[in-house]
Amino acid sequence: VTYSEVHDELRSVASDLLSKGDTAVDWPLLTQAGWIGLEVPEESGGAGVTFAEVAIILEQMGRAATRSAYLGGAVLGVGTLTALQPSASRDGLLADVASGAVRTAVVLDGLRLAGNRLSGHATFVPDADGADRLLAIADDSDGIPVVVAADNVTVTPQPVLDETRSLAEVTAEDVAVKEVWRFDGAAADQVRRLHDRAAVAVACDSLGLAEAMLTATVDYAKVRQQFGRPIGSFQAVKHACADMLVQVSVARQLVNAAVEALADGGDARVAAAMAKSYACAAAVDVVGKAMQLHGGIGYTWESGIHVYLKRALLNRSLFGSPAEHRRQLAKRYSSRETPFRTRYAEGTH
């Protein structure tokens, strides 16, 4: 059995499971499927695989516009815990996450640590509402990022137009912190990688939802008749569909490159910024074209295309807008320390 066959199998299982009925998929089901513990080491009860496999689940969840706590609880929760130095409390928590006993969420920024007391205000934290354990990243007194267990904080749901995502405000008012975990290796790099992971996770989701909308649109254009023939035979419609496929194809290249960079454990900054900015912007275009090419039906609540448009729009804003990621990329063009010329010549592929 090859690597790619394993991926195909995972993709097909995920697609089947997620396409059944309601778009809400509850935590026990995700645990049962083994998706929560994909990146958890085998000795802690997980599958011991990489972000490459998580990315497959994310893409399929985008396709199905799945409502689940996977982003906060698995992608960020497990991603954070596995980036920490091993300890009894960390290992125990990781095992509890893999078994489904504990659901986590992660506050990437917004909270501050003074001594052992946590305060501050974080917004749009994925899946914080209803989480059993909140993990917050904050700088210690030496300015080194650590992860703390943010217990006794206030979590207030932030309803958004996209009903498939759960976001919340997290407020900490000078609360005592019982657990402090240190990152394994260079802490700043680990934090950077968690941000990259969050951005790429959303890019995977946008790729999946764009693919779903392309398929739905092409299927519709093949059967919807006007002027006595399928609308997909008209150039105006056909060429718009072709452009959707081109955008999805480019997005897939960039997302795959970023997923590979993250799974390899190297510096994924450039690849992540490229994937997030392109895939999340392209997905909005693609869903917009899907709504347009479905005509009046596409604009109805019933058609459900609005669900995808809202999710694509939210994804675009989550974890850095396309413009923000492009601004980060552009800083390299005028950088004196690392000549852009040499770095670019060897490419990202």
Place this chain on the structure above:
Amino acid sequence: VKDDLDDFRATVRQWCETHVPADWRRSQTGVGDDEFVRFQKAWFAELHSAGYAVPHWPSEWDGGMSVAEQIVLYQELAAHDAPRLVLAFVGIHHAASTLLAAGTDEQRRRHLPAILDGEIWVQGFSEPEAGSDLASLRTSARRDGDSYLVNGQKLWASGGMQADWCLLLARTDPEAPKRKGISYFLLDMTTPGIDVRPIRNAVGESHFCEIFLNDVAIPADNLVGAENEGWQVAQATLGAERGLTMLELVERLGNAGFRWLVRACRPIDDPVVADRLAQFEIEISGLRGLCRELVENTEAGLAGPADASIVKLYYSELLQRMTDFGAEMSGLAAHTELAKPLSSGWESGSWVLDFIGSWEWTIPGGSSEIQRTIIGERGLGLPREPSAV
């Protein structure tokens, strides 16, 4: 593997440093045809002696370089601003891939070594009444003993004035449906009855030609594939070589093209400029991935029916947008560059001329409109348009 590639990169880099002709851009600007041909042939011979002229050919014909190595080679050639093989292009790509896929052993033995010795090829496909609708071509080839007698007119034949041989599509069965009556020939350009006239293009160059064919005799041995199956031969080889030609062009876009664009953009920290540049860098990166995947999938027989069209469409339109932005950024000064070096392609660095020249990529080889139709029909399975035939 990574170490091997690094070693290979170091070898190519060193070779480029000592072999890329210095100052060729200045010395090739405004030269006549003879000097252009001499320079191109000399550079081809130089590349060939290093094993870099036809890396994409099979190993028994002096090629056999892996896709990863080819990418490194093209990156280094672009980074060292080496001239492109514009004159040999049709020979090393279209002619070679056609001969390798559909030619006889004798045809391969006759032409592949000759191409390595500098034989120049031209493509005789389009006609005045057969542009996007190529299959409606009218040039006729009538069997006459051991030969075919060819009459008609070809258009947009790039390099026609210099070509030794021509890849010719002609109609051998006027009664058959239009795609079923076409044959594929190798035509010796010294045959009596051929008249070639240059057409000046929008940037002022004249590499496009008209070819008039008046009772031109082609020996039947120069038929490629079976009679009346020329359309299938052309279709099969056009897609296969698309990725390979793109591999180099995409690296040019990523290296010379983008680096020059960064240099042309001042002030570099202007947020609007920076945003546009980053968007281009992202798109080039995606295109690189697409192109590499196309080449690898083509080799493995896994390429989708519209994959080559996606790469061609995206490349040519990205090139057009990038050169447009370069022209905008480089301001009035760019308008004082009245000529570009003949041996450059679009990547002359003269942004205004390069932008105007970008239509040479969105129109020929199947225009962007044709590519979108192919992507829609073959890639997505959308219904065909009602056809006249």
